[in-house]
Amino acid sequence: MRAGILLSVLDVRDPSSPRLTPIAGRDPEAVSPVAIVWPCPLPVDAYVAAGRKVEVPRPACPLCGKPLVFWSGYWRHVRAGGLAGGRCPKIFVPRVRCAPCRVSHALLPAFVLAWRLDVAETVGAVIGQVAGGACGVRPAAARAGVPYTTARDWVRRFRARGPELGAGFAALAVELGGEAIRPAAEAGRFALAAVGAAFAAAAGLPGWPGLGAWRFASSVSGGRLIAASTGSPFLVAGKRRFMPPVPSAPP
Ligand SMILES: [Zn+2]
Secondary structure, eight states, X not given: OOOBEEEEEEETTEEEEEEEEEEEOOOGGGBOOEEEEEOOOSXXXXXXXXXXXXXXXXXXXXXXXXXXXXXXXXXXEOBOTTOTTOSSOEEEEEEEEETTTTEEEEEEETTOOTTOSBOXXXXXXXXXXXXXXXXXXXHHHHHHTOOHHHHHHHHHHHXXXXXXXXXXXXXXXXXXXXXXXXXXXXXXHHHHHHHHHHHHHHTTSTTOTTSOHHHHHHHHTXXXXXXOTTSOOOOEETTEEOSOOOTTSOO
């Protein structure tokens, strides 16, 4: 059976209904379990404290439109400053599945980035300071309480993806009636400005106010804001898409 990858993305205009975009393989019976990043407004410590009882919206199946059914879940660590009970508590990540489509999804809260221990606010604070030119990596890492090499990796990844992220978020900002951002000489600075403009424009839509720019960015990129090249962030607003699929994807 050929493994496929489905990239889950939120529609910025309707974040309650995630969509799946196949980026490799087309057989819905062969997809790997994927994550849906939902726009969770809860503070991290409130989410931690709720344990298994955390209330998560139940999206419709992105393939067939029928309601997904909660199907167990798993625990994972997150790292965030200022949390009671230690800096790396466990959070419960519920799973949902659609039996007819034979697909299951993990419902990740927006403060989580795929495959990253640190929460989106921490990652975003470091990227914002360094890519924005306020300071270097070392002081930003110290302030965030994360290892220097970890912070350096975030900034490198963000800058490497800067042209793509900048173009995608800038187009999204314009689509939502926001400010037009021109590409800056420095890719990271361009991407940073574009994320800010897109969030400012989206904050007028239901589901987004109060989330913060980095949870917003995590949500609309499927948690892949600074992921490796396993799948490009793929922004959707209504029927329009703002990022190209990865080069290996089928047309
Ligand atoms: Zn289904």
